[in-house]
Amino acid sequence: MAKIEVENIYKIFGPRPQRWLQAAREGISREDLLASSGHTLGLRDISLSIEEGSIHVIMGLSGSGKSTLIRHFNRLIEPTAGRIRVDDVDVMSLGVRELERFRQQKMSMVFQRFGLFPHRCVLDNVAYGLQIQGVERKERERRAMHWVEQVGLSGYEKQFPHQLSGGMQQRVGLARALATDAEILLMDEAFSALDPLIRREMQDQLLQLQSRLNKTIVFITHDLDEALRLGNRIAILKAGELVQEGTPEDILLAPADDYVQAFLQDVNRSKVLNAAHACNAATLSLTTRSQPAHAVELMARKNLRFTPVLDGKRLFGVITRQAAERALREGARDISQHVESMATVPANAGLDEVLGRMLSSTEPLAVTDENNEFVGVLSRSKVVELIRPALSAEADSDEPGDSSGTTQRSAA
Ligand SMILES: Nc1ncnc2c1ncn2[C@@H]1O[C@H](COP(=O)(O)OP(=O)(O)OP(=O)(O)O)[C@@H](O)[C@H]1O
Ligand SMILES: [Mg+2]
Incomplete structure (x- = not known):
C-alpha cells in the first residue's frame, strides 16, 4: 500500500511561479527559465509512490531537487502544481492547525548536520x-x-x-x-x-x-x-526531473541513461547482484520419471549436452546426453538411474562468491533457493556480463549454447 503518493508535482521558485508553470509543462529548460524569468525550476512533473514499511532512497547530484521533493511531503514547501497524499489524506487540503498536528505526529526528520x-x-x-x-x-x-x-x-x-x-x-x-x-x-x-x-x-x-x-x-x-544497502527502491533525480525509479536490481541491470550509468560506475556490483540474477531459467527440465527416449529427443532438438533433472520442484541432479542415450540402449524405464549429482549455489549468493565457485570448477552449477528448490542453471556469461558489462561481448562469443536455457557442459 502506498504511504506517500505524489502526482505531477511542479515546483518553481521565484516571485511569480504560476506565470511560468505553462512553460515548465511545455519543457522549457532550467537554464532558459532562469535566464528569461529569474525563476528556478525546482521540480518538473514528479510522480512517485512510496510504499508503507519500505525504505525509499532518493538520489541525484547536488541541486537535482532531492530536498525540495521531500519537503513537499510535509508541506514545508508548497508545490506550484500537483497532488500530495499521505495515508489517503490530501495534504494540500489541511488547514493550519491540522497541518501542524500532521507534521508533529506523522513525520519526523533527521538532518545531515544533526x-x-x-x-x-x-x-x-x-x-x-x-x-x-x-x-x-x-x-x-x-x-x-x-x-x-x-x-x-x-x-x-x-x-x-x-x-x-x-x-x-x-x-x-x-x-x-x-x-x-x-x-x-x-x-x-x-x-x-x-x-x-x-x-x-x-x-x-x-x-x-x-x-x-x-x-x-x-x-x-x-x-x-x-x-x-538501504533502499527497497531508489528514485533518481536529475535537474528536477525523475529519470529512473525502481528496485536496486532494476537500476543496476538497466540504467535509464548515461546520468544513471555514471552513478553506477564505481559500485561493487558483485555484492548487490546474486546468483539468481545470473541464471537461465531452465526452459527444459526433466524429472526422475522422464523416459530415456524423451530425454534424448529433447536434448537433441535443443542441442544440449546435459540438462538438470528435477524431483518435484527440487533439484535431483543432472543427466548428460550420453547417459540418456545409454539409458535408452539399456531399455531403462526412466532416467533416474542415470542421473549424476549436480553442484549448487544458493540463489542469494553474491556474484563475488559465485565467481569464486566458477573459477574453481568447470562443472555446471545449479542455482537453488532457500527451500532447496531449483531456480535455474548458472550462466557463466551472465555472471561476467553482470559484473563487468563492458566485457560481456567477449564472454558471449565464448559460450554459444548459453541462450538455449542451460549451459553446455564445458568439461564434457
Ligand atoms: N528557496 C529556494 N529559492 C530558490 N531556489 C531554490 C530554493 N530552494 C531550492 N532552490 C533551487 O532548487 C534546486 C534544487 O535544490 P535542492 O536543495 O532540492 O537540491 P538537492 O538535490 O537537495 O541538492 P543537495 O544535494 O546539494 O542538497 C536548486 O537549483 C536550488 O538552487
Ligand atoms: Mg539537499
Whole structure:
C-alpha cells in the first residue's frame, strides 16, 4: 500500500511561479527559465509512490531537487502544481492547525548536520518532539530514555551535544526522530557527514531498527553504495526531473541513461547482484520419471549436452546426453538411474562468491533457493556480463549454447 503518493508535482521558485508553470509543462529548460524569468525550476512533473514499511532512497547530484521533493511531503514547501497524499489524506487540503498536528505526529526528520539544540542535554534533545506534542515531563523522559538506549547511548543522556562525536550526535538525531512514534521518517543526507566506518555502523543500526519498527523511510543520499544497502527502491533525480525509479536490481541491470550509468560506475556490483540474477531459467527440465527416449529427443532438438533433472520442484541432479542415450540402449524405464549429482549455489549468493565457485570448477552449477528448490542453471556469461558489462561481448562469443536455457557442459 502506498504511504506517500505524489502526482505531477511542479515546483518553481521565484516571485511569480504560476506565470511560468505553462512553460515548465511545455519543457522549457532550467537554464532558459532562469535566464528569461529569474525563476528556478525546482521540480518538473514528479510522480512517485512510496510504499508503507519500505525504505525509499532518493538520489541525484547536488541541486537535482532531492530536498525540495521531500519537503513537499510535509508541506514545508508548497508545490506550484500537483497532488500530495499521505495515508489517503490530501495534504494540500489541511488547514493550519491540522497541518501542524500532521507534521508533529506523522513525520519526523533527521538532518545531515544533526540539528541538535546545543544547550539541551541528550535526553532533552530526544524528548523535544514529545514536549512539543504536550507530553508531560516524566512520561516524555521515560520515552526518550527508551530511545536513547535503543540507539546505544545509555550513560550519555545528561551530556551535551558538543561533548559527543559526530556519530553519537547523529544517533541523538535518530533517537529524537523515533521518539515521537511518527510512522514516516524523512532522512535528508542523514549519514553524509559521518566518516565511512561510523556511517556503515549507522546504516546497520537503521536496518536493524527498521526490521523491528517497520517505518516508512525516505532516505536521501549521494552515495550509491548506501542507496543499494538501504533502499527497497531508489528514485533518481536529475535537474528536477525523475529519470529512473525502481528496485536496486532494476537500476543496476538497466540504467535509464548515461546520468544513471555514471552513478553506477564505481559500485561493487558483485555484492548487490546474486546468483539468481545470473541464471537461465531452465526452459527444459526433466524429472526422475522422464523416459530415456524423451530425454534424448529433447536434448537433441535443443542441442544440449546435459540438462538438470528435477524431483518435484527440487533439484535431483543432472543427466548428460550420453547417459540418456545409454539409458535408452539399456531399455531403462526412466532416467533416474542415470542421473549424476549436480553442484549448487544458493540463489542469494553474491556474484563475488559465485565467481569464486566458477573459477574453481568447470562443472555446471545449479542455482537453488532457500527451500532447496531449483531456480535455474548458472550462466557463466551472465555472471561476467553482470559484473563487468563492458566485457560481456567477449564472454558471449565464448559460450554459444548459453541462450538455449542451460549451459553446455564445458568439461564434457
Ligand atoms: N528557496 C529556494 N529559492 C530558490 N531556489 C531554490 C530554493 N530552494 C531550492 N532552490 C533551487 O532548487 C534546486 C534544487 O535544490 P535542492 O536543495 O532540492 O537540491 P538537492 O538535490 O537537495 O541538492 P543537495 O544535494 O546539494 O542538497 C536548486 O537549483 C536550488 O538552487
Ligand atoms: Mg539537499
